[in-house]
Amino acid sequence: MTLKSLYIITILFVITIHTSFAQNQKGYTIEGDDVVFTFHRSDYETLSHDIEGNRISFDDLNVDNVVVSGEFNNWSKYDWKMTKINEDTYQLRKPLSKFDDNFTWEFKFIINNEYWAEPSRNTFNAVDAVGENGEQLHVYNLKMYPKAYPDDKGNVRFRLRGYESANKVIIAGSFNKWNEHVFKMYKIENGWELKLQVKPGSYEYRFIVDGQWMEDPSNPDKVRNEFNEFNSHINVGKYQTFLLKGHQNSNKVILSGSFNNWNEDSLKMTKTENGYWKIRLPMSAGKHHYKFIVDGNWILDPSNSVREYDGEGNVNSVCMIK
Structure with missing residues (x-):
C-alpha cells in the first residue's frame, strides 16, 4: 500500500548519542x-x-x-x-x-x-x-514551536549527507515559522542530522548550510516557492488503529478508503480474541474516508458517528489525523 505524499517517517535508533x-x-x-x-x-x-x-x-x-x-x-x-x-x-x-x-x-x-x-x-x-x-x-x-521541537526520540529524522566541511547547518520550515537559528543540526559521520518531534501535518522545509539555503537532496517531494526555487515537503502522519466489533463468523474483513485508492484486497484485518477485527497502519495527516468490507459487503464503521458524502452519492466513515 502506498500513502500519497507520505515521506518516509520512522523512529530509528540513533547509535551516536548527542546532547539533547x-x-x-x-x-x-x-x-x-x-x-x-x-x-x-x-x-x-x-x-x-x-x-x-x-x-x-x-x-x-x-x-x-x-x-x-x-x-x-x-x-x-x-x-x-x-x-x-x-x-x-x-x-x-x-x-x-x-x-x-x-x-x-x-x-x-x-x-x-x-x-x-x-x-x-x-x-x-x-x-x-x-x-x-x-x-x-x-x-x-x-x-514556543507548538508544531515541532528537538527530541532524540522524535518521530522525524532530518539528515543531510555530505557538507562535512560546513561550520553550521540549520533546519528551517513551516513547522518553526522558518526560524533561521533555532534548530541546529548535529554533525555525524558523512553529514548532519537532527531529530524533531513534529505534530501531524503537511510542512515545507529547507536546510541552511553556512547561510546558504537549499532543498533536501534526498527528498523527491518538493514544491516551488516564491523565489522560484524549491522547498522540500513532508506530510507527517501517525499510526491509526481501526477496529470493527463483532462479525466473528465472517471469513474476511478488509479496510478500504481514500488512503489506498479504495483497494478491496490490500488491507486485510486480523480477527482478535476479544471480539474485534483489527488493523494498524501509518496514516498521513488530514481527512480520510473509509469503509469496511465484510465478506464482500461494504459497511460503515458502526462505532464512528462522523460520516460524509463523497460527492458521488456514497456515504463514508471519516477519520481525521491531526
Missing part, C-alpha cells in the same frame, strides 16, 4: 501537548528583590512559594503559582494552547512574590533583556 535540547535547557521542557516549568533551587545562588533591587544569597531565604512570571501572563507575581514537588523543586504544567499567539516568550521565577531568581548568563536557554529603567536582566527564553 531537553537535557541542556533549564526552566522548562515540552512534554507532549504541555509546557512543564520546573524550578530547581540548586540552579540559583542569589536572588534580586523586586522593588529594592538588592541581591541576597539563596541560603538566607525560606521558600514559601514559587511563581512563573513572564510575558505570557504580563509578568504577574501571583497568577501562575507552582506546585511543590520536594524541598528543592517546584513545577507547573500549562497546555501549549496557552502560547499560540507568539513563538518566543521571556520569563523568570519569583520567590515569595518578591524575589526574582534569574538564570546565569551561561544557562543554555537564557538571554539578556533590558528592564523598564534600562537595567540588564537575565531571563529564560521560552521558544
Whole structure:
C-alpha cells in the first residue's frame, strides 16, 4: 500500500548519542501537548528583590512559594503559582494552547512574590533583556514551536549527507515559522542530522548550510516557492488503529478508503480474541474516508458517528489525523 505524499517517517535508533535540547535547557521542557516549568533551587545562588533591587544569597531565604512570571501572563507575581514537588523543586504544567499567539516568550521565577531568581548568563536557554529603567536582566527564553521541537526520540529524522566541511547547518520550515537559528543540526559521520518531534501535518522545509539555503537532496517531494526555487515537503502522519466489533463468523474483513485508492484486497484485518477485527497502519495527516468490507459487503464503521458524502452519492466513515 502506498500513502500519497507520505515521506518516509520512522523512529530509528540513533547509535551516536548527542546532547539533547531537553537535557541542556533549564526552566522548562515540552512534554507532549504541555509546557512543564520546573524550578530547581540548586540552579540559583542569589536572588534580586523586586522593588529594592538588592541581591541576597539563596541560603538566607525560606521558600514559601514559587511563581512563573513572564510575558505570557504580563509578568504577574501571583497568577501562575507552582506546585511543590520536594524541598528543592517546584513545577507547573500549562497546555501549549496557552502560547499560540507568539513563538518566543521571556520569563523568570519569583520567590515569595518578591524575589526574582534569574538564570546565569551561561544557562543554555537564557538571554539578556533590558528592564523598564534600562537595567540588564537575565531571563529564560521560552521558544514556543507548538508544531515541532528537538527530541532524540522524535518521530522525524532530518539528515543531510555530505557538507562535512560546513561550520553550521540549520533546519528551517513551516513547522518553526522558518526560524533561521533555532534548530541546529548535529554533525555525524558523512553529514548532519537532527531529530524533531513534529505534530501531524503537511510542512515545507529547507536546510541552511553556512547561510546558504537549499532543498533536501534526498527528498523527491518538493514544491516551488516564491523565489522560484524549491522547498522540500513532508506530510507527517501517525499510526491509526481501526477496529470493527463483532462479525466473528465472517471469513474476511478488509479496510478500504481514500488512503489506498479504495483497494478491496490490500488491507486485510486480523480477527482478535476479544471480539474485534483489527488493523494498524501509518496514516498521513488530514481527512480520510473509509469503509469496511465484510465478506464482500461494504459497511460503515458502526462505532464512528462522523460520516460524509463523497460527492458521488456514497456515504463514508471519516477519520481525521491531526
